[in-house]
Amino acid sequence: MVQLADPIMRLSKRKANQTNFIQKTAIAIAILLFASAFFAPLIVPFDPLDQSLLSRLRPPLGFERFAVGHWAGTDELGRDVLSRALHGMRLTLSLAFAGAVIGLLIGGTLGLIAGLRQGWAEDAIMSLVDMQIAIPFTLVALLILSLMGSSLTVLVMVLGIAGWEQYARIVRAEVRRLSALPFIEAAWTAGAGPIYIAWRHVLPNLISPLVVQFTLALSNIVILESTLSFLGLGVQPPQPSLGSMVGLGRDYMPTAPWIVLVPAALIMALTFSVQILGDWLRDRADVRLRDR
Template identity: 85%
Template sequence: MTSLADPAIVPRAQRGTTNFIQKIAIGIAVVLFALAMLAPWIVPFGPLDQSLLSRLRPPLGFERFAIGHYAGTDELGRDVLSRALHGMRLTLVLAFAGAMIGLAIGGTLGLVAGLRRGWVEDVIMSLVDMQIAIPFTLVALLILSLMGSNLTVLVLVLGIAGWEQYARIVRAEVRRLSSLPFIEAAWTAGAGSVYIAWRHVLPNLVAPLVVQFTLALSNIVILESTLSFLGLGVQPPHPSLGSMVGLGRDYMPTAPWIVLVPAALIVALTFSVQILGDWLRDRADVRLRDR
């Protein structure tokens, strides 16, 4: 029986609205990624440049606006726009590094669990269940409190944040593929696990892994911003979006732009990347192609 929630039977008008929203979100994502990549060359000031004579100046359009500081300045006279774009650049670098580590760990364990079966699979899936059951933010806070808040530890923490999702996806896909005739024929012909994984399994895992990577990226951005907001992520004076919000919250009554600019970038970045992941998932779903 077909469910009314099946994406394959969504009304055409609703799909048209969804596609329009996806296009806007993808455009926002492209612009934000471009701004992050080009930040060192397009920002008007350095992220650490201070000017105490220009401290707490409002953005363009308000009284006491300081020329060149289009998004205002913070409590030390640093340009908010320059720091926000550099902070978004650092946040994305950390998120990409963490997502790659998670992909490597989860993909490898999921592949082993799907091919080996038996007690190996039971152990790996028990670890997956443990990871899902424990709120990872608390685990991250504990690790960073014990080991320090340097960037190496932070990247490792972000890397283990979502590996279980990759493991579950890869294991499920491997088990599905293992029942197909060409995999059974390879086993019958005497091919080893490594050859089958490299030659037959991995090429069929690219689409779901790309989709999961994109979806996980937005979650890692939120996690990194949360840790930096709490003072356990990126440390001053280097800017990240979360640390800018955390440091500027005391100035909300008098200088709200210090918080609003990085907060708006966090919302726009996570929203657009999440929609991009949904779009990639739709493209990978054979039921939705050419509709």
């Protein structure tokens, strides 16, 4: 039995080490991408809107016809791809953060109400949650942007309502679980109101699951924004975003694939690293998983 247990333990330890390596690598990539987006105006070599038709469709470093300074090449208008990609990632992350915060506020508030106020209020809120889950939100986003236009304000609001139902479900479930604990029942018995109980006893216990959900939702919103911009209903030219760069450059894939590959690689790296970061935060927040 001991001889059988040793290989299993070594295999489990090896898998744990591989998982830790992947998590650390993803976290390092996420930090690098966030820092690059935050400091993009300071580190980009060119203005992302400057055009130079004499330098159009120049390949990246290492290829013939490489233009000095344009390390990732230029696009169809001679604009620096690296500068546009970093500024586009900055705008994409800004929109994603704004949308995630709005979704957190809407979903957290409704989930708190549903958890504390049972009855018709809970039924109405959970019916809205079920509707949101049942309808593909990308189609809803396309409809809203088609009717109301593609301004940044409308886009942020669309991204904000993209995942509020997940926050509402998490908060409602946690509130219902906490409401059955003795200290909450004692607060009700002592005459505390719902606002005091929510602020003093419930919200501090919701921080961990909400932070995890915020991180996971961020990558989903990045993908949604990139999809809308790719379809021409998100960020409008000449302002760069990762999705719009992929959409505008797809016609040049046979002759200048770097126009698409650079922003597409950033989208993949960003969503992958943020998802792994969310999984790591979930493992750290769950006491049962953390103690293994």
